[in-house]
Amino acid sequence: MTKPDFRPAADEAWDALLRQLPHQPQARPRPFFYGRVQARLAAQASAARPLVPGWLRRPAFAALLGALVLSLSGDCAAGGTAAGAAGPVYAAPPMPPR
């Protein structure tokens, strides 16, 4: 690498060059910067907001909700299947005469 020229004239040129740096035309953000920051905050807030409530995202609560829905479904299909798998189904005794 060539050795830099450290003569006084070169020093002056270097200092003059450094002095130009703060005097460049100042960069500025486009107008309505605050509005864009607000929009970004709102977008992040809506992205962070979950679609389902927090308690539903816990497996125990979700399973409990599922079981509750099944038990209240009315036809007891799940219960019947479970009973069928457990053993033979006996016919109900005849109704007594009135």
Place this chain on the structure above:
Amino acid sequence: MDSAVTAEAELVVQLQQGSEAAFRTLVEQYQDRIYRVVFSLLRSPEEAEDVAQEVFVEVHQTIGRFRGEASLSTWLYRLATSRALKNLRRARAKKRFAYFTSLLGFGNEVLHEAPTHAHPLALLEGQQQLGLLLEHIARLPGQQQVAFTLRHEQELSYEQIAAVLNTTVPAVESLLFRARKTLRERVQPNFRHD
């Protein structure tokens, strides 16, 4: 206590209470300074806008944790420079990866130099040296680039730079010495001595 310091402390309290008016004041008070410092590190208006927005979003989300160990402006400069450096590192890594894959023949795309948004002044006759200097500043190691930019473009004191970089004044002096030496070696051979 200095009135500016009192005003800043009041602003921080209002921000921590969730005041939107205080947040607007903060953004309007610091947006130019933050944008300028980020722009001087990234040299891209789009990236500077993006990073400056991220800085204020981060402030909004983390102001509750601000304990006032540093001044508000120091904290903002710290967020801005660290985010800008992260962007620079990502861009450099991407460039290295693209170069590496092009050497191995994986990528067929032609490697283009990122557009250097040359400063309008640098385009004028007799301003080539400034353009060359800006180009070489962009190639300095991250910490040196931040220290040099904060000192010579934003005109921050050594103490302020040390606070932003979370280091000591002698460490800043060392960063600046190395940055100036490198830049002078690279730029000076091109000086014309009429």
